[in-house]
Amino acid sequence: MLTDFVPLFLMMALALGLALSLLKLHQLLGPKRPNLIKTAAYESGMDPIGTARERYSVKFYLVAMIFIVFDVEVVFLYPWAVSFRDFLAADAGLGVMMVVSFFILVLGIGLLYDIKKGGLEFE
Amino acid sequence: MEITLNWYLSLSAVLFVIGVLGVLMRRNAIVILMSVELMLNAVNLTLVALSQAMGDVAGQILVFFVMAVAAAEAAIGLAIIIALFRKKVTVDVNEFHLFKY
Amino acid sequence: MVAQLLFFLLAIVAIAAALGMLIARNPVNSALWLVLNLFCIAGLYLTLNAQFIGIIQILVYAGAIMVLFLFVIMLLNLAELPRREDIDWKRGAAFILGMGVLAQLVYIVAMSFDVLPHPPAAQEAVATGSAQVLARALFTEYALPFEVIGLLLLVATIGAVMLAKRRFV
Numbered sequence: 001m002l003t004d005f006v007p008l009f010l011m012m013a014l015a016l017g018l019a020l021s022l023l024k025l026h027q028l029l030g031p032k033r034p035n036l037i038k039t040a041a042y043e044s045g046m047d048p049i050g051t052a053r054e055r056y057s058v059k060f061y062l063v064a065m066i067f068i069v070f071d072v073e074v075v076f077l078y079p080w081a082v083s084f085r086d087f088l089a090a091d092a093g094l095g096v097m098m099v100v101s102f103f104i105l106v107l108g109i110g111l112l113y114d115i116k117k118g119g120l121e122f123e
Numbered sequence: 124m125e126i127t128l129n130w131y132l133s134l135s136a137v138l139f140v141i142g143v144l145g146v147l148m149r150r151n152a153i154v155i156l157m158s159v160e161l162m163l164n165a166v167n168l169t170l171v172a173l174s175q176a177m178g179d180v181a182g183q184i185l186v187f188f189v190m191a192v193a194a195a196e197a198a199i200g201l202a203i204i205i206a207l208f209r210k211k212v213t214v215d216v217n218e219f220h221l222f223k224y
Numbered sequence: 225m226v227a228q229l230l231f232f233l234l235a236i237v238a239i240a241a242a243l244g245m246l247i248a249r250n251p252v253n254s255a256l257w258l259v260l261n262l263f264c265i266a267g268l269y270l271t272l273n274a275q276f277i278g279i280i281q282i283l284v285y286a287g288a289i290m291v292l293f294l295f296v297i298m299l300l301n302l303a304e305l306p307r308r309e310d311i312d313w314k315r316g317a318a319f320i321l322g323m324g325v326l327a328q329l330v331y332i333v334a335m336s337f338d339v340l341p342h343p344p345a346a347q348e349a350v351a352t353g354s355a356q357v358l359a360r361a362l363f364t365e366y367a368l369p370f371e372v373i374g375l376l377l378l379v380a381t382i383g384a385v386m387l388a389k390r391r392f393v
Contacts, residue, residue: 068198069194072190072191075190
């Protein structure tokens with residue numbers, strides 16, 4: 001029932017409230033005497049050069065994309081993992097195992113392709 | 124007042140229409156893709172609400188498949204946007220008139 | 225009482241976040257509004273006793289898909305591009321069309337008030353949301369669509385690598 005989730009919602013609200021209030025409180029309570037050097041970006045004692053918003057390499061996109069595919073794969077495998085014993089008890093363990101194995105095999109081909117094409121190499 | 128199925132369906136209708144407006148009115152191709160995700164989510168909400176109301180698990184299975192399709196769509200759609208950006212250095216859909224350059 | 229409050233809170237925040245996504249100028253802000261919206265929808269799934277779907281929603285959508293969107297926004301460095309007003313208010317036709325769709329949908333929902341099934345007893349509802357129940361249907365009755373989804377993900381991997389893996393940056 002919904003009441004089972006009340007602690008979860010409370011915890012979410014608490015976490016959100018804590019994060020927001022800590023972000024805001026230090027602005028309200030802390031002393032502020034800014035000057036030019038204090039407000040400059042921290043660059044290990046050097047003068048900062050250029051913008052902080054450099055373009056990211058396309059490598060990041062490739063890694064994130066491969067992550068998504070395997071994230072979805074794990075999401076699909078999770079229900080199988082938690083009810084593996086139920087399937088065994090219902091004498092359907094082998095059939096379901098073959099279904100899942102084929103699924104993993106298909107996605108394994110994708111992984112092999114990525115490795116072959118160098119999608120996972122990070123120079 | 125009880126929260127019935129109609130409330131969920133109405134909420135998902137509103138979210139879906141905001142997604143439609145995003146697709147039709149924004150110029151940024153990435154925001155258009157995000158609006159498509161919003162529309163998919165609105166439909167997912169409908170599916171889950173109906174699945175619960177009818178006591179049938181099929182709707183939730185469908186949500187699984189929609190999420191996998193959304194992940195694939197985001198991966199390919201963003202790859203296409205990156206490819207277009209290399210040609211034109213913009214993501215403004217008004218600048219994309221042709222399939223071929 | 226808690227259920228009603230929770231529904232209205234989540235619904236209002238979800239709609240506000242969706243509108244925020246629609247009108248935010250910076251695509252990064254749009255993406256963050258959409259993340260808030262996805263969290264609210266995950267909460268609504270919990271109110272519908274679909275625990276597993278709710279967690280998956282946060283894991284896949286908020287955790288993976290939106291990260292990909294933010295990566296691409298940063299990759300293309302869109303904040304640095306010359307930016308005009310991104311939303312096209314001149315497209316009044318689009319707005320009217322959208323409102324037309326909304327009117328249709330609301331009309332259908334309102335008309336079907338009596339036809340819609342009433343929520344079943346709580347006990348039955350609990351039984352539909354857990355991972356075990358989903359697994360029973362997913363790997364037996366829906367085994368073929370499951371394999372097709374595997375093929376779709378394979379195609380997505382190959383396509384994205386092919387599209388993105390040319391000399392760039």
